[in-house]
Amino acid sequence: MSVLFSPISLRDLNLRNRIVISPMCQYSAEDGCATDWHMIHLGHLALSGAGLLITEATAVEADGRITPHDLGLYDDACEAALKPVLAAIRRWSDIPVAMQLAHAGRKASCQAPWRGGAQIAPDAPTGWRTHAPSALSFHDGDAAPMALDAAGLARVRDAFVQAAIRADRLGIDAIELHAAHGYLLHQFLSPLSNARDDAYGGSLENRMRFPLEVFDAVRAAYPSHKPVGVRVSATDWVEGGWDLEQTLAFAHELKMRGVDFIDASSGGLSPHQKIAAGPGYQLPFAEAVRAQTGLTTFAVGLITEPQQAEDIIAEGKADAVALARAMLYDPRWPWHAAAELGAQVEAPPQYLRSAPHGVKDLFKSVSPKSGSIFWIRKSDKAKI
Known part of the structure; x- marks a missing residue:
């Protein structure tokens, strides 16, 4: 029997198999609102046979969007726009749907990748001034972000909470907090982007404080029977930055607070990162988190072959595999994996x-x- 196609539970949420569709930004929303592109994109992924579908990074406030065309869940219009998309998925599929809640921080106000991805100037018609832990820009020459003060921290924390409440109202089955890839919560964690001298900067304990406060607030606001997980970048791939040892400390803190899974990715915080990518290159991070904390982990990063995914689960290196580009290239990947591994798929x-x-x-x-x-x-x- 294929272990990749064995069930797994996260609180009261039962997944039919261990294939997760990773959140993938589409840069196709209008004022944060889902469009017919999302109906098509999420609709066909919902028919893939995967165990869980996670929607793209969904901004908790307008200033937290990576681009002007990011999906959001920060007002009534955003919530209303997602209703028909989710209704269509539920009519034709029984796949559980999770949502990744995010804030881009200093990496906000940018062009879409296919338009170069450069920062849009704050005074440009479609740009805005970004916010971050410290007034440190991502790229040299970018407009520096505004360091969040006490009121700003409270605003962002509340925005995560309100988005979680909206997600629950929409019937979203699980939440993943985005603390990876150089976005706001990751910016607080890494000493490369956090130069604060208050209770939210300096020591590891202080740098973890705001992401943990956000997790605590979301966990308290979201129904207790529904899971909340966290995506992390296990390393910045830069000397002196965030690394696996600090990730393990963060994971231990999250475990004490009731986190349900860790989605272990890496990088994204610094343009100076040096990544030696290859098949399963991030797998050791998920394996280490699982071994050191006992938490449920998702493995990500160049997992493309069914037997590769099967071996990851069979060898106890992770509890699930999360696929992104492989699913875009082959939206029926779970079908083909089931055929190869002798399993059944919905x-x-x-x-x-x-x-x-x-x-x-x-x-x-x-x-x-x-x-x-x-x-x-x-x-x-x-x-x-």
């Missing part, structure tokens, strides 16, 4: 006849309307 009844000739017992389908379960076997030719 598929909508409209697609059942797509089972390859000679592949037995590949599909099972739960009808969203009737709840009937269809097992598709080679002999079931009348049904397919």
Whole structure:
């Protein structure tokens, strides 16, 4: 039996398998509101057969968007725009949906990657002044962010809480807090971006303080039966920056506060990072967090092959694998993995006849309307 296709539970949330669709920014929203692109994009990923779908980084305030076209959940219009998208997913799929809540901090007010990704000047029509732990810009020549004062910290913390409340109102099944890739919560953690001399800077304990306060506030506001996890960058890949040892200390603190999973990525804080990328290059981070803390971990980063993913779970290096680019390239990756590993995968009844000739017992389908379960076997030719 394939362990990749074995179930796993996070609080009361039961995942049918250990394939997670990572959050992937689409830069296609309008004033923070989901568009028909999100209906198409999330809709077809919802039919993938994965165990969990995490929506793209969703800004908790307008100034926290990476680009002017980032998805947000900071006002009634943003909430209303997501309702039909989520309703369509629930009508045609039973995949659980999580949301990654984020604030870009000093990496906000930028162009989309396909437009170069450069910072948009604060006085430009589509730009704004960014906020961060300290007045340190990401790139030399960028406009320096404004260091958050006490009122700013309270505002951002409350924005995370209000977004979590909205997410619950939308029926979102889990939350992932984005404390990775050089965005605001990561900026507080790393000594390369946090030069504060108050209770939120300096020592490791102080640098962890604001991200932990945000976690505590979100955990308190979000229903106790629903999981809350955290995505981390386990290292900045820069000498003197955030590293695995500090990540483990952060993970221990989160564990004491009831975190449900750690999504272990890396990098993104400094343009001076030096990353030696290769298949599974970030896997040691998830493995270390799991071994040292006992927390449920998601492994990410150049996991592309079914047997590779199977081995990660079988060898106890992580509890789930989270795929991003591989899922964009092949939105039916879980189907193909199930065929290769001899497992079953959920598929909508409209697609059942797509089972390859000679592949037995590949599909099972739960009808969203009737709840009937269809097992598709080679002999079931009348049904397919």
